[in-house]
Amino acid sequence: MTQLFFSDHSIMEAAPPLVIFGAGGLGREVLLLLQQLNEAQPTWTIGGFYDDQPPSSPTVAGLPYLGTSADLNATTEPLAVVVAVGSPSGRAGVVRRLTAPQLSFPVLVHPGVALAAHQRVELGEGCIIQQGCILTCDIVLGSFVFLNLGCTVGHDATLGEFCSLMPHANVGGAAQLGTGVYLGTNATVIQGVCIGENALLGAGAVAVRDLPANVTAVGVPARVIKYNK
Known part of the structure; x- marks a missing residue:
């Protein structure tokens, strides 16, 4: 496990585009957190949501549903991912599935x-x-x-x-x-x-x-x- 002191996260260079894994209620709350962070200091370009259980509509809180963990692993460009899954075991399972080297997991x-x-x-x-x-x-x-x-x-x-x-x-x-x-x-x-x-x-x-x-x-x-x- 890599750990950094909070001060190491305080200054970011050119943050990559960001997506949220988890298209449920917690995912929408994480989107709100990202919007609050951007209001304080514009940092994140939010692309949309991924989830292995597709939502009932093609958009979530105004952003597109983009696919499953397999689709996310297929990305060829650097991409930040926030795992918005409340269950510890569920969150760990998602992280195990997201194996592409282009993916990073920022602290929010x-x-x-x-x-x-x-x-x-x-x-x-x-x-x-x-x-x-x-x-x-x-x-x-x-x-x-x-x-x-x-x-x-x-x-x-x-x-x-x-x-x-x-x-x-x-x-x-x-x-x-x-x-x-x-x-x-x-x-x-x-x-x-x-x-x-x-x-x-x-x-x-x-x-x-x-x-x-x-x-x-x-x-x-x-x-x-x-x-x-």
């Missing part, structure tokens, strides 16, 4: 989110950070982490690749989330708690102690109700 951070070099926040490729998120300092986000609206991440927290935080999820200081963890809306991981890979913490749940990998946990305090395949 809402212009209202404070991220300066002195915060020492490390971001992997393909991360998406939506409006209203708060990240403090000395934080590591692996590749393709998705923070939905209004999430908070405290000092020294580590989020593994493909983690998904739904709106207003909270990660306390020094907490550790393994690869592919999913936090539902308003879920909270208390300071110092470790969540195993591919675990799912339900909406509103509060993890006050470590959770193993591949489980679903709900409630306050969170308790395991299911072991996932």
Whole structure:
């Protein structure tokens, strides 16, 4: 996994054209994020949407549907891709399918989110950070982490690749989330708690102690109700 400090993403040279993989509701929200970024600093030329499940109409939010992952892999020119898939496993599956060397996966951070070099926040490729998120300092986000609206991440927290935080999820200081963890809306991981890979913490749940990998946990305090395949 390649990781760069946020300051390395702050200045871009001639960004390539960009497309969104995922033609559903999250794809339209990502389009809104891109439009907000362009309003703050014109950067991206947005070509349209790709999805392996074609939408019901030839356009999505006024932009064309362009094809499947196979079509995207056939591109011969440099192209930036944003993977707008909320499920960690679904997002990982898309990334595995997108193998063309011309494709790159930029970091997108809402212009209202404070991220300066002195915060020492490390971001992997393909991360998406939506409006209203708060990240403090000395934080590591692996590749393709998705923070939905209004999430908070405290000092020294580590989020593994493909983690998904739904709106207003909270990660306390020094907490550790393994690869592919999913936090539902308003879920909270208390300071110092470790969540195993591919675990799912339900909406509103509060993890006050470590959770193993591949489980679903709900409630306050969170308790395991299911072991996932």
